[in-house]
Amino acid sequence: MKPIHLFAGAAALVAVFALGNPGTDAYASHELKRIESGGGVAGLVSGTLPGATRAYLLGNTVRSNYGLFSVYHLQRPGEADEVTLGVLWSFVELRAPARADD
Numbered sequence: 001m002k003p004i005h006l007f008a009g010a011a012a013l014v015a016v017f018a019l020g021n022p023g024t025d026a027y028a029s030h031e032l033k034r035i036e037s038g039g040g041v042a043g044l045v046s047g048t049l050p051g052a053t054r055a056y057l058l059g060n061t062v063r064s065n066y067g068l069f070s071v072y073h074l075q076r077p078g079e080a081d082e083v084t085l086g087v088l089w090s091f092v093e094l095r096a097p098a099r100a101d102d
Contacts, residue, residue: 017068020088027072027084028057030091 022030032054035046046053057074064071069087071094076082083095
């Protein structure tokens with residue numbers, strides 16, 4: 001394979017990862033859906049007040065953007081941060097929040 005083909009393939013792969021790097025708004029939408037589907041008091045509140053829940057998520061999320069992917073830290077008072085990886089239009093939990101029954 002010619003070096004130009006390898007370079008073009010690598011450039012295309014980098015471009016796909018860069019385009020698929022989700023922003024903070026996409027993370028807030030993802031997290032809001034996850035909270036609503038979880039049920040309980042948090043699900044009820046987020047379903048009843050989605051705007052307030054979204055504002056809370058946006059205000060308490062710190063995004064570290066690495067160009068090809070992002071790492072999100074959702075800060076909750078008195079708890080360890082929830083850490084999520086955003087890559088290729090998807091989110092993967094790296095450190096989930098502690099549950100009350102843990």
